[in-house]
Amino acid sequence: xxxxxxxxxxxxxxxxLRAGKVSPLDLVEAALARIAAVDPVVNALPTLCPDRARxxxxxxxxxxxxxTAPGWLAGLPLVVKDLTDVKGVRTTYGSTLFxxxxxxxTDACVEALEARDGVVLGKSNxxxxxxxxxxxxxxFGVTRNPWNTALTCGGSSGGSAVxxxxxxxxxxxxxxxxxSLRTPASFCGIVGLRPSPGRVPRGPAREPWGTLWVEGPMxxxxxxxxxxxxxxxxxxxxxxxxxxxxxxxxLASAERPSLPRRVAxxxxxxxxxxxxxVADICxxxxxxxxxxxxxxxxVRLDLSAAREAFQTLRAASFATTMGPLLDHKRDQLKPEVVxxxxxxxxxxxxxxxxxxxxxxxxxxxxxxxxxxxxxxxxPTAIVPPFPxxxxxxxxxxxxxxxxxxxxxxxxxxxxxTSCPALSLPAGRTAAGLPVGVQLVGRPRGEAALLGQAALLxxxxxxxxxxxxEPVGG
Numbered sequence: 399x400x401x402x403x404x405x406x407x408x409x410x411x412x413x414x415l416r417a418g419k420v421s422p423l424d425l426v427e428a429a430l431a432r433i434a435a436v437d438p439v440v441n442a443l444p445t446l447c448p449d450r451a452r453x454x455x456x457x458x459x460x461x462x463x464x465x466t467a468p469g470w471l472a473g474l475p476l477v478v479k480d481l482t483d484v485k486g487v488r489t490t491y492g493s494t495l496f497x498x499x500x501x502x503x504t505d506a507c508v509e510a511l512e513a514r515d516g517v518v519l520g521k522s523n524x525x526x527x528x529x530x531x532x533x534x535x536x537x538f539g540v541t542r543n544p545w546n547t548a549l550t551c552g553g554s555s556g557g558s559a560v561x562x563x564x565x566x567x568x569x570x571x572x573x574x575x576x577x578s579l580r581t582p583a584s585f586c587g588i589v590g591l592r593p594s595p596g597r598v599p600r601g602p603a604r605e606p607w608g609t610l611w612v613e614g615p616m617x618x619x620x621x622x623x624x625x626x627x628x629x630x631x632x633x634x635x636x637x638x639x640x641x642x643x644x645x646x647x648x649l650a651s652a653e654r655p656s657l658p659r660r661v662a663x664x665x666x667x668x669x670x671x672x673x674x675x676v677a678d679i680c681x682x683x684x685x686x687x688x689x690x691x692x693x694x695x696x697v698r699l700d701l702s703a704a705r706e707a708f709q710t711l712r713a714a715s716f717a718t719t720m721g722p723l724l725d726h727k728r729d730q731l732k733p734e735v736v737x738x739x740x741x742x743x744x745x746x747x748x749x750x751x752x753x754x755x756x757x758x759x760x761x762x763x764x765x766x767x768x769x770x771x772x773x774x775x776x777p778t779a780i781v782p783p784f785p786x787x788x789x790x791x792x793x794x795x796x797x798x799x800x801x802x803x804x805x806x807x808x809x810x811x812x813x814x815t816s817c818p819a820l821s822l823p824a825g826r827t828a829a830g831l832p833v834g835v836q837l838v839g840r841p842r843g844e845a846a847l848l849g850q851a852a853l854l855x856x857x858x859x860x861x862x863x864x865x866x867e868p869v870g871g
Contacts, residue, residue, distance in 0.1 A: 400432070404428055404566075407568070407621065408568040408569050408622035409625055411474055411568055412472050412474055412625065415472035416465070422459055422472070422474070422517055423452060423456070425517075429568075433519075433520075436544075436868060440543075440544055441541050442556070442561045442564070443521070443523070443566060444537075445480065445487065447484075451520075455517050463514065469514050469647070469649070471517075475518075475567060475568065476569040477519050477520055477521065477522045477558060477571070479558050480492060481554070482508060482571060483501035483503060483505045487500070487520070489521060490535075492523070494730055495730050495731075506602075508571070509634075516629060519567060522557030522571075523535070523556065528575070530553055532550045532553050533556025535732075536732075541556045541557050542868070543586060543786070543831075544586070544866050545831055546870075549786055550784055551582055551783070552582030553581065555574070555590070558616050559572075559586035559590070564868060568617070568622070569615065569616070570616045571614075572590055573612065573613050574592040574611065575611040575813065577806045580809050581809060583616060585779065587823045587832030587860070588618050588864060589617055589620055589822055590821045591821075591844070592813070592820070596637070596640050597631060598631065599613075599632060601634065603637075604718070605715060606636075610708075610712065615630060623820070624653075624848045651849040652848040653852070655849055655853035655856055656852075656853060658850045659692060659693065660692065660695065661694045661774075662696075662768075662773065664774065665696070668700035669704065671796075672780045672794070672795075679826075680775070682824075684775045687853075699767065703760055704756070704760045704807060707754075707756035707757040708814055710749055710752070711753050712810075713738055717743045717745070720735065724739045764812070764838070768817070768838075772846070775838070778833075780794055782833060783832075808836070809836065817840065817841055817843075818838070818842070818843060821835070822855060822858075822860075
């Protein structure tokens with residue numbers, strides 16, 4: 399029974415909960431049993447709150463929630479990234495400075511999920527301050543990829559991706575600045591959506607008007623992501639850019655797959671090297687839209703300006719949000735974080751002004767493509783998962799990257815546009831490793847994007863590949 403429950407999709411589990419065929423406590427216990435069996439191998443969920451989860455499950459069973467609300471989760475357990483505060487639950491941000499921190503308030507995005515009777519099981523591992531696309535820190539150690547435990551799961555939402563891929567949770571929160579949600583989705587064979595800024599409320603935040611970083615849903619299927627986005631989507635006074643929920647639920651779009659008329663395919667966004675096997679898998683996946691009747695056309699894009707724009711704006715954000723830590727606790731910050739803060743502090747107003755102009759050019763180019771096409775597609779990551787001991791990708795096809803962020807340009811270029819972007823499992827390498835394709839929708843176009851992604855998901859047949867049993871490398 400427990401094994402059957404952890405293999406349900408979130409949508410299936412909620413239907414059973416609504417029908418009274420299983421209880422929230424059944425799912426909590428099934429998840430805890432799975433965590434006990436699997437997490438010692440992958441180290442994705444270092445902090446659990448079973449008593450809090452059981453109490454929330456019992457409250458959900460009392461039936462006081464708004465069962466007609468879009469995104470009502472009916473007592474479904476989920477996990478929260480360890481960058482996001484949950485009242486009463488240890489939250490470390492992957493930093494030894496905050497290793498024993500227990501927040502006294504809950505972030506707005508988690509409050510939204512709990513208002514829809516989502517049940518928090520625990521916290522998922524993340525790199526220190528979410529910096530980097532390999533999930534490791536000095537508090538909890540390394541999180542491993544279940545498809546091959548010698549490899550990285552990506553980051554910074556790596557613990558969330560692994561929890562989903564191994565059946566330890568049905569839904570998980572992620573956050574995304576330069577690809578922190580999309581990259582681990584690609585590396586672990588699950589679905590991750592970076593929504594439009596404001597679609598998911600957040601706060602209190604150190605940078606409340608920022609549009610580079612967002613909270614977003616991670617799950618095993620497109621429909622599950624849509625369900626979670628419905629649960630997230632609501633305005634909150636703590637978030638000055640929060641959007642109103644849509645007129646129709648996002649889940650309705652995902653459950654009615656829609657065919658894009660024209661799809662633009664770019665193998666690299668004009669940003670440099672992509673592993674040939676990854677590029678081939680993604681190209682073949684996108685061409686499957688043609689089987690359904692769409693026109694797929696390769697486009698020439700040059701988003702090279704995104705490198706300078708993003709690196710500058712990211713550094714300014716680090717200086718804004720984390721500068722005080724550098725002043726007082728420099729020796730307890732990892733080198734990459736120190737580098738990013740110092741880079742931000744060295745910027746001039748002319749540097750930031752130039753970055754904003756370059757960002758506008760990047761958006762203009764992508765908006766031009768999306769004016770002619772319904773969807774833009776490209777690889778989510780330029781490589782498959784790499785050895786877990788390697789901090790970041792230093793070279794691809796003879797091209798070297800001189801910092802820990804630069805290899806992520808194929809995702810951070812899309813960040814600059816504020817367009818919604820979804821990583822969908824596209825296939826697997828000859829070594830059996832997952833590869834994700836990045837689907838980019840029109841501004842604030844999550845509903846259309848989810849429907850179009852659901853169609854490709856059905857054609858590709860990758861749905862149902864997870865959860866997996868961890869495989870040693």
